[in-house]
Amino acid sequence: MKSIKTYFVPILILFLAVSPSLYAQKDLQINKVFEQYGEKKGVTMVDMTNEMLDGYDFSLFKSITIKNNPPAADFIRKCLEKDQEGARKVKQVMANGVLTSVYLQLPRKGQLYRLILFNQSFQQENKITLIYIESKNDSENILKLILKKK
């Protein structure tokens, strides 16, 4: 029994200390969105780790696109409200009092910059896009790169 305590506790502490980057998004509310809607119909979810994507070097890239699902949009907005509290910098677009677009720069976790991007489009169809990014590159630069694609 003593040996279990002797080995297990330090192992647990070390793993939690050494690998926070593996679970950096777990503390966020938007994680629930990916879990809840990710595998449903009318939804496209992407999960990539350590991949280069058209010039972007991402440690983690998670995106979800949901079509014609207003309750999902409300749920995401509620999650974002909570995640916004710890965010360092916020830029947002409101339409008729409703949040339609937001860019959240979250506090760094270790070496990782973290970014949440949300957009709801009403142009052709009601389309929600939520992206979570972890990268060693400055999140400001990532956003510039994304907007440059316009």
Place this chain on the structure above:
Amino acid sequence: MKIRYSHSLSFEKADKLIEKYYDGLTSVAEEKELRNFLSQPNLPEQYKVERDILGFFEAKKKKRISTVQLIPFKRWSSVAAVLIVGVFCIKFYMTAYPTNFAYVDGEKITDVSQIKQNAMASLNDLSSDEVADGLNSLNDSELIDQQLSVFSNN
């Protein structure tokens, strides 16, 4: 010239104790007393044999103590080594074999090119004119001037 020794035991008493020791009649306290006596420096040559005998026992005892102290160090160092190797293996695995996947309408996709295509599509949704214009307008000093001018006109 007389040499004075400041020993706890007199030589006479020490000799008696040594004799008792060889007969196996000494108590623990007496053995301790004898050991203390023999551990002193500048003892005459006649006590060399007894010093060697009891010194040997002392060294053996010390050795045993140091072994006891080494066990936890060995254990901890082995645990640390295993942990370091484990963490490196996990990191290597995570980097070497990225877990990439996508779900489209509930169907899992593992083809990297298709996953990237979907990722790019979601990024394009964000870089639409609507979003970019909205975000740019927040940095636009003209907009701020325009809004402030409402107050200055009054």
